[in-house]
Amino acid sequence: MAKAKSAFVCTECGAEYRKWQGQCSSCQEWNTLSEVHLASARPGGGTAPGRSGYTGDLSREVIDLGNVDLSEVPRMSSTFAEFDRVLGGGLVPGSAVLLGGNPGAGKSTLLLQTACKLAQQRRILYVTGEESLSQVAMRAHRLQLPTNGLKMLAETSVETILAVSEREKPEILVIDSIQTMHLEDISSAPGGVAQVRESAAALTRFAKKTNTVLLLVGHVTKDGSLAGPKVLEHMIDASLLLEGGADSRFRTLRGQKNRFGAVNELGVFAMLEQGLKEVKNPSAIFLSRQEEQAPGSLVMVVWEGTRPILVEVQALVDESALGNPRRVAVGVDQNRLAMLLAVLNRHGGLFTGDQDVFLNVVGGVKVLETSADLAVLLAVVSSLQNRALPKELVVFGEVGLSGEIRPVPSGQERIAEAAKHGFLRAIVPRANAPKQAPRGMEVIAVDKLSDALDAL
Incomplete structure (x- = not known):
């Protein structure tokens, strides 16, 4: 059997090394390197391209850019006009959206309201890694949301989530939050750089392959930036930030990256007892x-x-x-x-x-x-x-x-x-x-x- 390949990844900055060393050369932190087992790049046994030739899959077709179908991809409304505005018109099938914000800003509330309303006519799987199912049900009851039809799963293993998603075939998959997810092959703790990066990559690949809308909740650091590796923002299609302090009634949803719309859109919400309510006239x-x-x-x-x-x-x-x-x-x-x-x-x-x-x-x-x-x-x-x-x-x-x-x-x-x-x-x-x-x-x-x- 071929020897499994592995690399050593820094849990602080994500730098990779071929062998273990005590200090990371990139961030100068000590004892932060953990071993990560790499999956085989060619499970079919094909030879890598080189002087010996390539015996892998040659069925991929090269297409001219002018022949690409320009028919517009249908969007799904999130039931919030302000949310759709920031997204560029709605949710795009096969897209990965990362929603970040300070603790208490209303990230989980916004996605729970969206999921409960959309579950009346679409297949949605809501995965919670931070709360129990009873806690989510209590919040939905307090917000007076329709709970029938929304599929729930309390799980932090990415392998299990992908297996359940293959069976349920949801149109929208909500992950709350990406910092709690983990892969069995990576030895670092959930929330580390390697775990966040590989978990997000696996979920994004599933979304692209099955044309599923992926909604990820992300934590932020004390300076307001998204926690985790910077490559996380490159993998996803849209990065949104929900701003607003706990002492303020209003929340602003701002787009920081969007491959399907303008990046500088702003949505305004008011935090009420029934959850987030969109403000259609912010100037007032x-x-x-x-x-x-x-x-x-x-x-x-x-x-x-x-x-x-x-x-x-x-x-x-x-x-x-x-x-x-x-x-x-x-x-x-x-x-x-x-x-x-x-x-x-x-x-x-x-x-x-x-x-x-x-x-x-x-x-x-x-x-x-x-x-x-x-x-x-x-x-x-x-x-x-x-x-x-x-x-x-x-x-x-x-x-x-x-x-x-x-x-x-x-x-x-x-x-x-x-x-x-x-x-x-x-x-x-x-x-x-x-x-x-x-x-x-x-x-x-x-x-x-x-x-x-x-x-x-």
């Missing part, structure tokens, strides 16, 4: 403002995926009692805030070097685009001067290092969204100014930061 919930306008508060228009969203940004500028003033930003990049304050000093004539600056985006939204630059600076100026801005004012625009106001994508749609919510004035980059402003709305086009300050 992020604009729950007070009757009396306070200094440092301003509304901006950000673009998330295919729609504009109105959010409120708040700034607080106070005299610092320390030699090194603080710069605290929640919802925006802190380094970008420091850069914008330098632009304000150089091209706006307002010095904040001896002031503490605190910035917050209301509702827990994380703004990733640069269209919030102008709104951030004007909110800082409002707090610094202790003068409230008009309540009917909305602002967007990117600020350059030389003080110029640069245009942003989809400017016309942003202005239309603001007008729809009753805003009467808008300060926008000149290149985004429409030829004809919406009825009842005044659009002020600016080229430089000094023009925006004068417009106030």
Whole structure:
């Protein structure tokens, strides 16, 4: 018999070695290498390609790219319009979707609601590795979900899950969570780099072969990134992140990778007693403002995926009692805030070097685009001067290092969204100014930061 091949894999970083050694050369950790038995690459006994020739399977047909069938793959709705939006239109048969998030964000709740509703007309297998079947049933009863028709399995062995799936032939397979799954051939503990990688690879191969939708729940590390090897994000087709703290009613579902749709889509949910409920008009919930306008508060228009969203940004500028003033930003990049304050000093004539600056985006939204630059600076100026801005004012625009106001994508749609919510004035980059402003709305086009300050 041929000797079984094996390799030694680091459980911390996933690096592979041909023989055991005490320290991993990649991550410098000690005693983290574990032996992994490798399956034979050619069970049929074929010879590897080389000088001696190749005697394996030659029946594979090479096809021209222009002859590939372009008929669109039918999608399945998840019963949540916001979930479908982030997925790019729905669940694609044969795809692998990884859903990550902090503990308590609602990952299992979202997938359980989706599975219970879809189980009324489709075959679904829900595999739980973290909870017992009674715990899942209690949660489904508390959320008042239909439980008839949903096939459940409490198992952590990937071999057993694949055998049951071959028998049940589900259209959708839910794994909660991938960090609890393990393969018998790998000696490391569940949750390790080698176990997560090989378990996900085996489940993904099954999904591709049987045209099954695979939904994986993934844990995140303390810095917010998905736990496990980085290759896990390369194997799956879509990587989604459910954000939102335990003290917030709202959850945002953001796409980080999607082979079947846009990667920057955003879905908004509200956590209620009956579980997650989608929010169809996110701008309304992020604009729950007070009757009396306070200094440092301003509304901006950000673009998330295919729609504009109105959010409120708040700034607080106070005299610092320390030699090194603080710069605290929640919802925006802190380094970008420091850069914008330098632009304000150089091209706006307002010095904040001896002031503490605190910035917050209301509702827990994380703004990733640069269209919030102008709104951030004007909110800082409002707090610094202790003068409230008009309540009917909305602002967007990117600020350059030389003080110029640069245009942003989809400017016309942003202005239309603001007008729809009753805003009467808008300060926008000149290149985004429409030829004809919406009825009842005044659009002020600016080229430089000094023009925006004068417009106030």
